[in-house]
Structures are given as structure tokens and as C-alpha cells.
Amino acid sequence: MSKVCTDASVANAVMDTIKVDVLIIGAGAAGLMCAAKAGARGRSVMVVDHANKVGKKILMSGGGRCNFTNMYTEPNNFLSDNEHFCKSALSRYTQWDFIELVSKHEIPYHEKKLGQLFCDNKASDIVHMLLKECEEAGAQVETRCTVHEISVNKDMGEQGSRYRVSTSLGEIDCQSLVVATGGLSIPTMGATGFGYDIAQQFELTLKPRTAALVPFTLSKAMLERLSVLSGSSIDISVSCNNTVFRENLLFTHRGLSGPAILQISSYWKPGDEVFINLLPDIDVDQWLYQKQQERPKAELKTIVSEKMTKQMAQVLTDWWCPSVPMNQLSTKKLKSFAEQLSHWMLIPAGIEGYRTAEVTLGGVDTDELSSKTMEVKKQKGLFFIGEVVDVTGHLGGFNFQWAWASAAAAAEFV
Ligand code: FDA
Numbered sequence: 001m002s003k004v005c006t007d008a009s010v011a012n013a014v015m016d017t018i019k020v021d022v023l024i025i026g027a028g029a030a031g032l033m034c035a036a037k038a039g040a041r042g043r044s045v046m047v048v049d050h051a052n053k054v055g056k057k058i059l060m061s062g063g064g065r066c067n068f069t070n071m072y073t074e075p076n077n078f079l080s081d082n083e084h085f086c087k088s089a090l091s092r093y094t095q096w097d098f099i100e101l102v103s104k105h106e107i108p109y110h111e112k113k114l115g116q117l118f119c120d121n122k123a124s125d126i127v128h129m130l131l132k133e134c135e136e137a138g139a140q141v142e143t144r145c146t147v148h149e150i151s152v153n154k155d156m157g158e159q160g161s162r163y164r165v166s167t168s169l170g171e172i173d174c175q176s177l178v179v180a181t182g183g184l185s186i187p188t189m190g191a192t193g194f195g196y197d198i199a200q201q202f203e204l205t206l207k208p209r210t211a212a213l214v215p216f217t218l219s220k221a222m223l224e225r226l227s228v229l230s231g232s233s234i235d236i237s238v239s240c241n242n243t244v245f246r247e248n249l250l251f252t253h254r255g256l257s258g259p260a261i262l263q264i265s266s267y268w269k270p271g272d273e274v275f276i277n278l279l280p281d282i283d284v285d286q287w288l289y290q291k292q293q294e295r296p297k298a299e300l301k302t303i304v305s306e307k308m309t310k311q312m313a314q315v316l317t318d319w320w321c322p323s324v325p326m327n328q329l330s331t332k333k334l335k336s337f338a339e340q341l342s343h344w345m346l347i348p349a350g351i352e353g354y355r356t357a358e359v360t361l362g363g364v365d366t367d368e369l370s371s372k373t374m375e376v377k378k379q380k381g382l383f384f385i386g387e388v389v390d391v392t393g394h395l396g397g398f399n400f401q402w403a404w405a406s407a408a409a410a411a412e413f414v
Contacts, residue, residue: 024038025194026182032134040133082367085371086391162381176414178385180384186354204364211360214358215261223254240274266361266394291303297327300325366390372409
């Protein structure tokens with residue numbers, strides 16, 4: 001991993017030092033957007049990335065089609081220790097601004113569901129669009145660039161280069177330094193904790209980080225019971241710590257996944273109980289009672305399979321109630337089975353971790369940053385944008401919208 005060091009001297013500058021107004025570390029969603037916007041303001045901008053390609057997470061997002069924003073973006077789609085922090089940036093660069101940009105580049109897109117906008121073709125349309133914007137704005141984009149050290153020059157005055165960044169391309173002097181290195185998920189795609197290291201170098205508080213939008217793992221005993229359902233899905237509602245999501249659940253060979261589970265994982269802490277309603281559209285108790293009157297000789301699993309796959313009905317009846325004819329089930333038994341179906345309480349064994357998580361919860365404490373500019377309050381010219389900041393969106397295009405909005409906010413002031 002790259003090393004960072006504080007307050008090193010910049011006096012021994014060499015002749016071929018690169019000088020730019022703005023240096024951005026990380027050519028992902030936020031970094032490229034910030035580069036294009038700051039360049040368009042007439043700032044000389046360079047964005048460097050250690051990966052061999054820019055925007056790798058954009059390319060793999062949304063199953064290769066990039067869910068680039070959400071039409072219903074609101075501040076309450078974001079988690080942060082300070083729920084108000086995201087409001088300014090989100091209101092100044094909205095989902096409609098990004099949609100306008102996508103339209104300007106004639107990128108075809110569609111709404112999949114719940115306001116989630118995806119490219120019709122490929123996620124690379126979004127990367128090409130950002131690179132084109134960078135090119136038009138004269139922002140230079142460099143890949144395969146390792147950042148070794150960041151030093152502060154305290155004596156250069158307001159207009160001078162405040163930072164010297166030592167990289168594999170050489171020394172780069174800049175007035176504004178923007179950290180857009182993202183979160184920790186999918187390390188194989190170039191994710192690193194470098195942004196957090198930089199924050200620590202400048203003695204900024206970090207909120208605890210954890211993988212989010214991530215599948216749950218289950219205990220061995222529960223997996224043995226449910227493994228036969230691996231690959232099956234069902235529309236559920238799920239709740240944890242007073243938050244509820246209504247979406248699909250997918251049984252996997254490691255545990256539970258699907259959009260409902262990914263969403264609730266952001267609100268879950270080890271040991272917390274999760275409640276699942278497997279039949280959220282009906283009053284299960286009443287429905288079973290009614291079925292008992294209408295079809296007394298039908299087996300319980302036959303009745304339940306009206307609402308889910310046969311296999312699911314089989315597994316759940318094996319687990320929670322013997323599948324005998326309905327008229328052999330006491331009211332008490334039927335009630336307790338209804339309670340299980342509509343209020344299944346489980347404690348996940350854990351989460352799958354950064355290998356499969358979509359995002360990192362936590363990060364640079366928003367108290368350290370101006371919500372208007374994304375600049376570090378106590379360190380002039382240093383900015384943090386995108387996922388490295390303690391702002392995490394729900395599933396559905398919100399994380400990209402935060403990347404675009406925080407980048408645009410910073411770009412006005414770098
Ligand atoms: P991002 O991760 O995009 O960019 C960070 C950049 O910094 C990378 O290019 C990286 O190589 C570079 N970097 C890291 N360390 C460095 C170092 N030491 N030196 C130099 N460069 C360094 N969101 C959404 O809204 N809709 C979606 O459809 C999806 N889908 C999705 C799928 C999958 C599989 C994942 C993992 C994530 C998503 N997301 C998503 C989340 C979304 O991808 C994420 O929130 C944004 O990309 C964050 O943008 P950033 O620019 O902050 O980081």
C-alpha cells in the first residue's frame with residue numbers, strides 16, 4: 001500500500017515537478033466528475049489512479065449496466081452519523097442534473113424499478129461520457145500511478161501550491177488536493193484504504209467502517225435446513241433496528257441475499273435480530289384460518305405453495321409446522337405457523353464482507369468537512385468526496401448520485 005507522511009518539506013523541489021491547480025487521487029465516479037467540473041471552471045486538473053483502468057466500479061455496477069442515479073433521490077436515502085450533511089450537495093447537483101448530462105451525451109437509459117435508472121447498453125457509456133467531459137475540460141487523467149507521499153507546504157501563501165504529492169509519475173504540486181479513493185469493497189477492483197490513511201495523516205476522525213449492501217451469512221444449522229432453496233427468491237418485507245424494506249430475498253448457498261437483504265444489511269450490527277415477513281401482502285393468520293374453512297382436507301404445504309414455490313412451502317412446513325391436512329391443525333398451531341411466516345426472527349451469523357459488498361459504511365467523519373465545499377475544515381485545500389466520506393446510500397443508484405453530487409460540490413471550490 002502507498003505510504004503517506006505529514007508535513008514533509010517541499011523545499012527540495014526538482015525542476016521537472018508537475019504543477020496543477022487541482023490534483024485528484026482516484027479516477028472513479030467522484031474523481032472523474034470532479035475533474036470534469038473543476039476543469040470546466042478553468043482550473044488545471046490532473047486525476048491519478050493506481051489501477052490500469054479508470055472507473056472500474058462503474059463498469060461492474062448494475063450488472064454491467066450501471067444504475068447511475070435514482071429519480072427519487074432524497075436525503076433520507078443516505079446513512080451517515082450526520083443525516084443533514086448530504087443535503088447541501090444533493091440539492092445543488094441533483095439526479096436531474098446527472099440525467100441531463102446523460103441525455104446530452106445521447107446515452108440511452110431506462111427505469112428498471114423504483115426510480116432506478118440504468119443504461120440500455122453498457123456501463124462503459126457512463127465512463128466514456130465522464131472521460132469525454134474531462135477531455136473537453138482539459139483535465140488530464142493518468143492511470144497506473146502510485147501515490148507515495150503527501151507533504152504540506154505551509155509557506156506558499158494563498159495562491160501557491162499547498163501540497164506536494166510524490167508519485168510514480170514524479171512530484172506533483174497542487175493548490176487543491178481532492179481525495180476520491182472510494183471505499184473498501186471489492187479489493188480485486190482496486191479498492192484500498194488509502195483515503196482513510198490520508199485522513200489519518202491529517203488527524204481527521206474516521207467513523208468505524210464496515211461492509212454494507214452485503215449478503216448475510218447464516219449458521220451451519222440454518223444453512224443445512226435452507227441450502228436446498230439456494231437460488232430461489234421471494235418478495236418479502238424485512239426489518240431491523242426500526243427500518244423496513246420491501247424487496248426480493250434470495251436464498252444462497254452461504255445465506256441470504258437479494259435487494260431486501262442488501263438494503264437491511266446497512267442497518268444491521270452483529271447480534272441484531274432481523275425480522276422477515278415472507279407474505280407481506282396478506283394477513284397470514286386470517287388467510288390460513290380462511291383456507292382451513294374452505295379446504296379442510298388440503299395439506300398445509302399445498303395451501304402455502306399457493307403463495308410461494310412448492311419447495312419453499314415444503315422446507316418451511318418441515319421446519320415450523322407438520323404438513324398435515326388443514327382440519328388436523330389446532331388454531332394455536334396455525335396461529336404460531338402464521339406468526340413464523342409473517343415474523344420470522346433470525347440472527348445472521350455475519351455478513352459476507354468486502355469481497356462482495358457494494359459499499360463501505362462509515363469513513364471520514366462529516367464533522368471534519370464543510371457540507372458546502374467538502375473541504376476539510378482545519379486543512380485548507382484538502383477535500384474528500386464520494387464513498388470515502390461517511391455518507392452511504394441505499395441500493396438503487398443513490399451511491400453514484402452521492403459521488404456525482406459531492407464531486408460537483410467540491411469542484412466549485414477547488
Ligand atoms: P470509486 O470506487 O468509484 O473510485 C475510487 C477510485 O480510487 C478507483 O478508481 C480506485 O482504483 C482509486 N484508488 C483507490 N485507492 C487508490 C490509491 N491508493 N491510489 C490511487 N487511486 C486509488 N452504486 C450505485 O449507485 N449504483 C450501482 O448500480 C452500483 N453498483 C455497484 C456494484 C458493485 C459490484 C459495487 C462494488 C458497487 C456498486 N455501487 C453502485 C457503488 C458505487 O460503485 C460506489 O459507491 C461509487 O463507485 C463510489 O464512487 P467513488 O468515486 O467514491 O469511488
